[in-house]
Amino acid sequence: MRSDLVxxxxxxxxxxxxxxSAVMRAVRKMHIDATRTEDTINRVFSEVSKSGELVHxxxxxxxxxxxxxxxxVP
Numbered sequence: 053m054r055s056d057l058v059x060x061x062x063x064x065x066x067x068x069x070x071x072x073s074a075v076m077r078a079v080r081k082m083h084i085d086a087t088r089t090e091d092t093i094n095r096v097f098s099e100v101s102k103s104g105e106l107v108h109x110x111x112x113x114x115x116x117x118x119x120x121x122x123x124x125v126p
Contacts, residue, residue, distance in 0.1 A: 057094055060101035075100065 065071040075096050083092045 054090075054094060054097065057097035057101060061097045064100055064103060071100070 061071060061075070062068070065074065075093070078096045078099075079089070079092050082096060083089060
């Protein structure tokens, strides 16, 4: 079942967002048109779960620009 694959992959990658984005990128690169997308996703999850811990730094979060206050004059 895919939930078992997701759980096993989650043990290797502790950040859920990083796991989801890494799996999406890998599926886009590994998918072959003649196969089902579900099979490619399952294969990627099994490969992630077999591999060592994914060491990847998340990008630095930059704060959004400040919004100028609106002056409403009647």
